[in-house]
Amino acid sequence: MDQPVRAADLMAAVSAASDFAKGLPEEQALRTCRIALAIAERAGLGVEDRRAVFYLSLLRFVGCTATASEMAAALGDELAVSSLFAAVDPRDLRAVLGAAASLIGAEHGLPRRALDIAKFLAAAPAVIREHEVTSCEVAQLFAGRVGLPPDVTAALGQVFERFDGHGNPGVAKGTGIALAVRVEQVAHATELLVRTVGWDAASAGLRRRAGSSFDPDLVELVCQDLHGLRADPDEDLDQAEVLAGEPEPWLELSGDSLDDALAAIGAVADLKSVYTRGHASGVAARAAEAGWAAGLAEPDVTLIRRAGWLHDLGRVAVSARVWDKAGPLTAAQWEQVRLHPYVTERVLSRCPRLTEVAIVAGSHHERADGSGYHRGVSQPGRLAALLAAADVYQALTERRPHRPALAPAERAAVLRAERDDGRLAGWAVDAVLATAGHPVAGRAPEALTAREREVLALVARGATNRTVAQTLGISAKTVNAHLEHVFTKLGVTTRGAAAFQAIEYGLLDA
Known part of the structure; x- marks a missing residue:
């Protein structure tokens, strides 16, 4: 328990929880991390930017639980909503409408379904904005508490920004968005698109969003050799291999x-x-x-x-x-x-x-x-x-x-x-x-046998195992076995604590 824990190992666990929290396949964040590190290498990023890319990929959604109740109340099952819209460009109205239609009211008639879809589309922008802004802020607080580098903490506030300036919280655009964030954004989308629509459609989807959602130069760099980024969803993922991509020195806790x-x-x-x-x-x-x-x-x-x-x-x-x-x-x-x-x-x-x-x-x-x-x-x-x-x-x-x-x-x-x-x-x-301040004295512990009470009473008064054995006419080995059972039932590990419990329970008359 006193051994240091590598921060990356712990953040890998957090990333898996975040995958579940967003309705995404387990290891989505780790796969994104593998792709992002490959992009960072291809783009020639320095050590600090690569470290930021590493942690951003794992922690992109760490704050997403913060508005889960509100999102579920306004839009329905937030896991289903997040999963379905994960790869959708929110400014592509046709794609948004299609996703909403597949999510809502198939069991109802057309008039009711149309009304439900309209209500969803009306509510979604404000709910999503609040979700993304809050997620960023919580992620930054989390990173600060964990002790991650300041540039990682700052970058977590930008993961939902867009290259065209129409993202959230809407305070950065273009190259004003940290380079590590821009790399992670393209990597995240690459993983989603390759897995859900295939290689060719993924390349087309990335290029379609170049200059709006994503840095166009990074999109072009990625699409030049998409297959070389280890984005194949059928390729086994080795967590240790991915985490080895963290630039040294590794952070320990x-x-x-x-x-x-x-x-x-x-x-x-x-x-x-x-x-x-x-x-x-x-x-x-x-x-x-x-x-x-x-x-x-x-x-x-x-x-x-x-x-x-x-x-x-x-x-x-x-x-x-x-x-x-x-x-x-x-x-x-x-x-x-x-x-x-x-x-x-x-x-x-x-x-x-x-x-x-x-x-x-x-x-x-x-x-x-x-x-x-x-x-x-x-x-x-x-x-x-x-x-x-x-x-x-x-x-x-x-x-x-x-x-x-x-x-x-x-x-x-x-x-x-x-x-x-x-x-x-x-x-x-x-x-x-x-x-918690509730009285418990006077209740006998669970299932102490008559013999165990006798042993406890003698031990509580300072008798050795040999003395107890002689007094009760049993072997010292049997006394020891009884004591083990007594200690377990009393929830203690020492004779002094057993004596205290015996006094509390009024067992010294045994």
Whole structure:
């Protein structure tokens, strides 16, 4: 856990999440990065511009979650809208109309469908502008928090500009747009067009938008040898090979700088819905506090805090229409929800040094009785069990589309019911409730046997394993086995902490 994490590995994970958040194929950003680096080499860009191209390609859409709720409310499923319009020139009215017609109201009669399309086209420009302007600003804040170079941070504010000056936010045009941005824009469009319409049509599409959307000189440079840019969508992608294209020295994150980056990723994921903003930071704080209370070692507290920041990264793959829905979910929508922890784990697995964090983060909806998801395992690991309890409690402090935030007593009652029904681990619930200010003393820990209570009472009073064995007429090896079970059930790792729990639970009369 204390090893430095390469920023590029972490940003590759972020780029995969952004692909999901825009309804694009996984690895679209990485493929764009490979193309962009090839264009940069062909154009003779220097080291700093190539570094900017590298990070821009991975982070183009990092801020896109910021207006997901608003876009979904105004235009419908924002993932479908983003996916369908990804390769469309917004100033090509025929292309825009065709995309809108394929998206809207095929199940309705012509008059209703025409009206729905008209409403969509009327609302879209303002919604898209707000989306792109906000995305740029959030991306810049994110880059600053991660510690990326200032020129990368500045360039992220221009990714939706156009060469003709009709882009967003509309403050730069022509060669006033950073060269790295102009390269990334052409690379992004190249990947989309080659994959969706083929080589010849892609070349024609790029040339058609030269001088309007894109730098005409870069378009010509690309179209001279489109096949030489490794844009073939059927070619396997090696993430390590792509990331090796980052100019040295490579940026690394550790300690506080890594924590800042992970917290920023969690914040971006939370923007997906107006109902989840601040959730990840709350879960991270609660899980860490409960971890200390439960006697976890410092490395485990660090791990669970980081998993708390990242646990809902997979939310971005589900439309805000689902997260913001006040009524019951359909079977298909519920299946999407059940898969979001899987997406969290899948995305984070792209960063090799976050493997442990990925596993814990992806297990936050597992339950002790096997009723959770996405794996449906019973008795998940201790850190996963604690994260699950912290996640449930934090969610109850927040409003949701179907309910208001719960009062403290109601939150505690829900958690205790989950504990008593066997879904959440008792020790984890107690740790979360205790650190949230709820009394937990007087409740016996889950399923301590009579013999385990006897062993605990003696150990809590300072008896050695040998003394316990002699007193109870059992072997020292058996005493040790009982202690392991007691420690697990109490959620502690030391004799002193076990004694404290025994006092709290009133077990010293055993």
